[in-house]
Amino acid sequence: MLELDNVSTGYDDVQVLWDVSLRVEVGELVSLLGNNGAGKTTTLGAIMGILPLFGGDVRFRGESITEVSVQDRSGLGLTIAPEDDAVFPDMTVKGNLRVSAYGVDKEERRRRLERVYDLFPRLQERTGQYADTLSGGERQMLNIGSALMRDPDMLLIDEPSLGLAPMLADDILSEIENISNQGMTVLLVEQNVNKALSISDRAYVMEKGQIRLEGRAKDLMNDEKVRESYLGI
Incomplete structure (x- = not known):
């Protein structure tokens, strides 16, 4: 590939x-x-x-x-989850994930969001929490989840x-x-x-x-x- x-x-x-x-x-x-x-x-x-x-x-x-x-x-x-996490600290977990799928229709965005929550249940637990209040591990989950919201092949x-x-x-x-x-x-x-x-x-x-x-x-x-x-x- x-x-x-x-x-x-x-x-x-x-x-x-x-x-x-x-x-x-x-x-x-x-x-x-x-x-x-x-x-x-x-x-x-x-x-x-x-x-x-x-x-x-x-x-x-x-x-x-x-x-x-x-x-x-x-x-x-082709998508990257960079070392210096690319999350928006003043947005919620769900807001970060949704904005990463900007321009995608509502149903497809919902499908991607469910997939990320299935992979990272902790993010679903924190869905309404602002990113700057997350732990380091949770921010890294959000960083990877945001990359996955772009639905990459690699x-x-x-x-x-x-x-x-x-x-x-x-x-x-x-x-x-x-x-x-x-x-x-x-x-x-x-x-x-x-x-x-x-x-x-x-x-x-x-x-x-x-x-x-x-x-x-x-x-x-x-x-x-x-x-x-x-x-x-």
Whole structure:
């Protein structure tokens, strides 16, 4: 579904990625792992068109989207739940979710809302509560739920467990696994390596702006040399 072919990019004249190639097939949950500064979030920026490419190509469903705008990429079915949550703090949970489906007819919006509430019952419990009163874990649920309200074919999720207590982090990642099990294609950027590998089909390991390793998640998790050299576990 998604393919990066020798993608290089960065910020202004500072290059961060060098010849990054990866793929995500329909229905897969693929993790992109690595330490802080490895280039994971930059890779998502390149996929969404937030950063211009210095070289290479991004393809979605077999077609190049390198020249497609950020807004139009979302229209193609590619959506991101960013690391810095995109919720509106002075709106209710329901208001945040509804505005994410702006322009959608009432019945379809209701269907999407029910789906999000089924995935995140806590959000339904907090439906009339303002977003700035939610806990960190609840805000992250709302962040992902808002992305799902756009009814994407593929969801990019950036560091969903960042700053959360271990139990909450596990809950969020388990919900992402549930989303994947329902058929959503997911590319997950995550620092909780053990949990990310346990829910993923495949994984890529980044280091200093390059892909250093790739393989089935179970194989990476069980390879002692890989764990010590690249994953720090």
